[in-house]
Amino acid sequence: EAQVTQNPRYLITVTGKKLTVTCSQNMNHEYMSWYRQDPGLGLRQIYYSMNVEVTDKGDVPEGYKVSRKEKRNFPLILESPSPNQTSLYFCASSWGAHNEKLFFGSGTQLSVL
Amino acid sequence: ILNVEQSPQSLHVQEGDSTNFTCSFPSSNFYALHWYRWETAKSPEALFVMTLNGDEKKKGRISATLNTKEGYSYLYIKGSQPEDSATYLCASEGRGKLIFGQGTELSVKP
Numbered sequence: 001e002a003q004v005t006q007n008p009r010y011l012i013t014v015t016g017k018k019l020t021v022t023c024s025q026n027m028n029h030e031y032m033s034w035y036r037q038d039p040g041l042g043l044r045q046i047y048y049s050m051n052v053e054v055t056d057k058g059d060v061p062e063g064y065k066v067s068r069k070e071k072r073n074f075p076l077i078l079e080s081p082s083p084n085q086t087s088l089y090f091c092a093s094s095w096g097a098h099n100e101k102l103f104f105g106s107g108t109q110l111s112v113l
Numbered sequence: 114i115l116n117v118e119q120s121p122q123s124l125h126v127q128e129g130d131s132t133n134f135t136c137s138f139p140s141s142n143f144y145a146l147h148w149y150r151w152e153t154a155k156s157p158e159a160l161f162v163m164t165l166n167g168d169e170k171k172k173g174r175i176s177a178t179l180n181t182k183e184g185y186s187y188l189y190i191k192g193s194q195p196e197d198s199a200t201y202l203c204a205s206e207g208r209g210k211l212i213f214g215q216g217t218e219l220s221v222k223p
Contacts, residue, residue: 033211035213040215041215042117042202042213042214042215042216043157043202043204043213044213045210045211045212048210058210059210059212090156090157098144098145098206099144099145099162099164099206100162101147101159101162102147102149102157102159102211103159104156104157104158105156106155106156107156
C-alpha cells in the first residue's frame with residue numbers, strides 16, 4: 001500500500017531532550033516536506049527536500065533540523081526541544097516539487113513540557 | 114511570505130444544501146493552487162491541484178475553479194452530506210514551498 005509513515009503518533013518529552021520524528025514513504029517520491037499545525041495558524045512549512053541531499057528551509061525552520069540521505073526517509077530532528085515546539089506535525093511527499101498533490105503522513109502530536 | 118486567505122472560517126449547513134468557499138492568494142510567482150480535505154483525527158487528503166487560469170476541476174459533488182489573474186479559487190460542494198463535514202484547506206505553491214490558508218471548517222447537519 002502506498003503510504004507515508006510517520007512515527008511516533010504521540011510524544012511527550014521535556015525541554016532540551018533531543019528527539020527525532022521519522023518519516024518514510026514507499027512511493028519513490030522526490031519531494032518531501034515537514035509541516036506543523038497550530039490552532040488558528042494553518043499548516044506551516046518547516047523544511048522541504050526536492051531530492052536526496054537537497055534540503056531547504058520553509059517558513060518556520062528555527063529549532064529544527066532535517067536530513068535526506070535516502071530518497072524514502074526524511075527525519076525531523078529537534079536538537080533541544082522547547083515548549084513552543086508543542087504542536088501537531090505532518091510529513092508529506094509528492095512526485096515532484098511542482099504541480100503535484102501531497103500525500104500526508106498520519107501526524108505526530110508532540111508535547112514539550 | 115505569501116498570504117493565503119480562506120473564507121469563511123467556518124460554515125454550518127443542512128444536509129442537501131449546496132455551498133461554496135473562497136481561497137485568495139497572491140497572483141505573482143504562482144505555480145499551482147491546491148485544495149485538501151482534512152477530516153478530524155485524519156490526515157489531509159488532496160482534492161485538486163490546479164495550475165491554469167480558468168481551470169475547473171470536478172470530483173463527484175465537489176468542484177473548484179481558479180482565477181490566477183485576480184488570485185482566487187472557489188470550492189463548491191453540491192448537495193452537502195454529513196460525510197462532507199471536514200476542514201477544507203487551500204494552498205498556494207511557489208518555488209518548492211506550499212503556503213496554506215487557515216482552512217474553512219464545514220459542518221453538515223443531517
